Amino acid sequence: MRAWVLLSAVLWYLTGAGWQRSSERTGKGLIYGKPGHPVKIYVKLHHSSPILACMDFKRAKKETVDPTYSWIGPNEKPLTENNQINITKTGKLKMEDFQEALSGLYTCTLSYKTVKAETQEETVVKQRYDFMIFVNPFAPGWKGACNDSADCEDITNHNILQARDRIEEFFRSQAYIYYHDFNKTIPAMHFVDHSFQVVRMDSCRPGFGKNEGLHSNCASCCVVCSPGTFSPDVDVTCQSCVSIRVYGAKSCT
Structure with missing residues (x-):
């Protein structure tokens, strides 16, 4: 995620990463598989996943005789259906309220x-x-800032x-007032247009990090953070810890 620092205030901006933009996605919002290659998908924390189709795009255009589908988590x-996992008769998978524990390989x-x-x-x-699904979280405090809006990143950015x-x-108005309304009895104040700057600062919530190699x-x-790594603070990297077997670890235990 990205944070913009403005004076002493800190507001957050998140990349609008959803799922992989490639030929596996169709206009209907389906994500198709790719034989021999895992499809990487990024889902926002506590949001719904895209619909995953147990089929590749070419096969979907052909007649399929007596198909059966089997999902492994x-x-x-x-996988069995519950309040978070929905599997249709045509082999489509969708997950609600996606959380760290749901990350991983879906086959x-x-x-x-x-x-x-x-x-x-x-x-x-x-x-x-194969579908590799990872969580891309909202920044800490996004609920309070956006009143549970699904467009939190757009709101905070704006x-x-x-x-x-x-x-x-x-500052521009103050410079004008001081110069024109005080009869030049105080030192002139000047403001250079567009000189006020905001600075971007990168950080990730605990249990998350950035990895350009794995997530190019x-x-x-x-x-x-994948199994074998953890992040205890707002650093942007996940540290190694071989004893960890879960996603999103915040400590090496």
Whole structure:
């Protein structure tokens, strides 16, 4: 996430990372698998995931005979529906209120039949699709600042830039008033247009960090720390700790 520092006030800006912008995404909001390559997806903390299709884009355009779908979660156990996980009869997966513990590798196996035209012989084909899902969090305090708005980053961005413009206008007005209304009895005050600056500061909430190597397609994102790493403070990196087996660890225990 990104923070803009304006005088002594700190407001937060988050990259609008959602899911991977590639050929796997369609206009309907579906994310398709890619045979042989895991598809990386970034979901905002406590938001819904995109809909994951247990199929690749090419297969979706073809007739699929007697398809069956099997989803495996990060704990390597079959996924079952609950208040956070929704699996449709057509193999589509969506998760609600996404949290750190839901991060990880999601694998779907599609089974379907092919029929030879000459002999009518049936063959069962199986295709595996991997989806790596990571959390991209909101900044601390976003709920209070945005009143639970889903567009928190847009609101905070607008507010900080508006504050900058108003402070700039204040100094410009003060310079005019001192120079024109006080009969030059006090030293002149000058203001250089557009000289007021805001400074960006990068930080991540505990349990999150940035990794340009692992997340090159979301290099500016604060992403949940993977197993084997942790982040105890607002640093931008996840530190190594081989004993950790969960996502989003805040200490090496």
